[in-house]
Amino acid sequence: MMRLKVERQGEGLHPNEAVVAVNTKDGPVMMVVDATIIFPDDTVVIGWPVARDQNAAQYLVELPRETENGAWRVWVPEKELRDDDERKRA
């Protein structure tokens, strides 16, 4: 599994929720997640990328929640991703 970097923006509507920003190739998008799914290094599990562009510089990932503007899948730069399995082995 892989993890995606997020930036905490604030609290959600419920005490358990956090608003986070994801840096996509088109700029930051916001989504609300349960705060407990955010790892201490500010990443969330996204499974595996579902596509990549021709230069492998951008990956299409499915987010754990729908973004504020209704998208489930977004293109993100490779640098926004972490390999969870690599982290476990380290």
Next chain:
Amino acid sequence: MILTDREIRNSLEAGQFDIQPRPPTDHYSSTTVDLTLSHVLRIYRAPATGMKQAVDPGQPGFNATKLINSLTDRHDIDAQKGFDLDRGILILGWTVETVDVKENCRVAARVEGKSSLARVGLGIHVTAPIIHTGFKAPIQLEIINHGPLPICLRRGMRICQLVFEQTLGMPDRAYKGQFLGQTAS
């Protein structure tokens, strides 16, 4: 295929998906499991008289949470009195239980209302019932009273039910390297 009560419990034990805290035995039916209402609500403030307001979700930069935050107040359901939901009013609520649907579990879930509540006019979602794989959170409910009388909501009451459905295969996000050698258009 819809999972039966036995299959739901087996899947919970196998760790394919999780519900915390685990629902008691009497919260199951043959094909559903009931979830309960958290004490936290978000209630929309009434707009001022003479003020014209419209939500514009198509606008670039639309942020539903920010908007709802600015239009609602948190309300904690009184442990003794409950909360009377007036006719025609939409509020937001959450389940007590956190639902965790793993990426590779070949299951998706759907949150549905309960007929006992539906008969008095209580709806608990507005056309968005699907719980996708990878979801892990309490379920947010869009609660609306369509009935003829106010309805008292109480913390911990059975508010909705979950239906688990087996998917045909796993989604792309569950496969490592499934797109190797391919490129997106």
